[in-house]
Amino acid sequence: MTDQSHRPDTSLSDCVLAALDIVVLEWEEGLREFRLQGVPPEWWSQCVGSTIRNSLDLSQCSPFLQDYLGGIHSVWQGSPGPIEKSGAWTEPDRQGGTMTLEARPLFLGPRKLVLIERLGSDFEHMRSIVQRARERMLAEDITAKSHRNTETRLIGQLEASERTKDDALALLQQLGLAAIVLDERGQITFATDRTLEMLGCAMQEILGRPWDQVLSFRKEDRLLIQHLLEGSSKIHSSGPLCFEGASSKWIELGIHRDLAHTGRRILIFNDRTEVHALRQALNEQASFHDLIGKSPAMLRVYQLVRDVAQVDTTVLIEGETGTGKELIARAIHSSSARKHKPFIAANCAGLTDSILTSQLFGHKRGAFTGAIQDQQGLFEAAEGGTLFLDEIGDIPPQVQTALLRVLQEKEITRLGEAKPRTVNVRVVAATHHNLSEDVLRGSFRADLLYRIRIARVQLPPLRDRREDIPLLAQSMLGQVCAATGKTVERLHPDTLRLLMSHSWPGNVRELKSAVEFAVISCKGNEICPMDLPPEIAGATVVPSPSVFIPLSGQDEKTRLLAALSEAKGNRTEAAKRLGISRATFYRRLGEFDLASDQ
Amino acid sequence: MIQKKICMLGGFAVGKTSLVRRFVTNVFSEHYQTTIGVTVEKKTVMVDQQDVMLMLWDLYGEDEFQHIRESYLRGSSGYILVMDGTRKATLDTARLLQQTVVRTVGPIPFVSIINKSDLQSEWEIDQPAIEQLREQGWPVFFGSAKLGQGVEELFGCLATMLLSPASPPRTCL
Ligand SMILES: Nc1nc2c(ncn2[C@@H]2O[C@H](COP(=O)(O)OP(=O)(O)OP(=O)(O)O)[C@@H](O)[C@H]2O)c(=O)[nH]1
Ligand SMILES: [Mg+2]
16 A cells, blocks of 8 residues: 555656646657657647657657757756746647747756646736737827827928018018007007007007007097997008107008908008198198189288288288188188187278268267167177278278278277277278279378278289189089089089180189089089080180279270170179179279269 | 748837738738747748748847847847838837847848838838948848838848858848
């Protein structure tokens, strides 16, 4: 029993080996071959094919095994050290898959063994960990690479857009364009150098600030801009607006939507100060108060008016009928220090002694029949202001005396009163007469003439300033259209030629009535020659101006008679032909004792 | 028949297994299954009128998880260094492996290939780096296991070098 129990049990060791799933090969030194020990696991035949008598035919082994077993002798012969494993290798398995094996040499006393095992679940577990780790590394590599690519692309794009921005900026600065960019809230996000120069401030002072705090526009302009900014169309242009910066400027404003960012606005300022100043100067020259004309003659008149307005003396305005003497008087008044006080105009022509006296100086109740109450005169009414006495050459001798007294004493006495009243009135007189001749003829007091002719403005007749005719005609056309509601826009060039060549004995007044006539006759929106009054429309030759001036003496009498006969005795028509008012025409007839004859 | 042991060396996932598969069985798979240990494949080629049996040792890729086991290298006649053109780091791995082989088995013949030339637009290994390798005496191939480009030439060249160890044939370079 005991003996038996110590005998090696070969079947047991075979079973153990089989259970361990291990192949055991032993090197038979004598036979110089490997022999299989025990029963090999069933996978073994895959590596070696069939084994005859347990001896291993190396040439039948898988390439790895051949290599390993072929080289193992050098391991056995080498110095004893850590026993080196073969490392894992893969063999095809029976199922068409693979199995992973590993071999190791083993010394048992003098016996040389090789153990071959099939790597199992632990190995598979390790393999799947490595697989996952490597897949993750590859994925991370791809992600990192795509990040790098994106970064490179973005940097490239950024650089490109920076370059574009720099170029655009350089261009903008080079152009000297004044522009600002506003964000959705109307705050400034950018301004060009030119703008900063215009505003007289530095970039950091305005960045992020609301535009209306930085750009000092007048209130109404600010509201207009606000309105435009809120609008939805692409471009708005407006102006010129007055910009009260370091120095006042007139600018034209363009508001553009930023196409790339809705809500953002680009404001472009065009400095129009110079143009504005020039235009204003031009306008000023083309008209003065209500006077129109920019001929040298009229420019001299404007200057004279300005000069005369500076002083407070009496002024005599001389000019043919219809030249606009009252407009000059009004211009003097409104350019003078008295401009906020009354301006009163009185026509002295054709009034009797007493009526004129009462009109000028006022009267006491009962001073004459019909004087039912106290009445102040025009002098008193014009207190502090200007009294314009038209046709001063026509005032009767008594009134001339009274007027002289007022001018000297600055006092008036109402008709029927004894006590004089002090007045402070500037007298501006006008006449179409040659008053010096009247003085010689004895119809006008010399001392009064000197008194009223301290300052003197001579208005040129229209024929002496023909270059003003287009301007005047156009302006009158506008006025007449506004008054009549007709829309006539312009004068045909032929019409203008006729107007330019007419001699205009009735001066601006005659021109005005010709335009009125033409507007009424006009069918379209352009005045044609045939729309003009017949005496202008029919004219072909420019008559000599000498025929019409001066309006005095025998010449004038001849003209009145000629006009009357041309008008077949119709006085209104005759007055129109002469370009003078009907009242003047009658007065003239009276002067020449023609009133009853005709 | 002459037998030659050739090791496929390189970083992980550079395409060692794919190149061997393409060469031996002319197949390719997009699916990546990392090699653990070694798989040995055989293929007979004709060099100078004689058949040569190439034993292709497809080793696992070198990385921080697995370092090359020097025992695998013993007995090698030559080796192939594989790089992945889309990953610059695989060039550095190839350099290290080359030094390891020289240390372990000496200056045996080798060729190198920059694989995945079908993805050339994504390559990170640039011309100057390649020039540098050539200056150091590396025969450098470009190829694609996926498209089968440069594969025959690669193995053919090494086989020729193994049989006439004087210098790499001109056609290789
Ligand atoms: N596009 C492309 N992919 C390739 C090419 N060669 C290999 N691949 C792919 O790259 C991955 C790795 O290929 P493997 O051949 O397994 O690489 P390996 O070098 O053997 O990898 P390890 O065994 O892990 O060291 C797989 O998904 C292949 O499909 C190629 O030429 N082009
Ligand atoms: Mg592999």
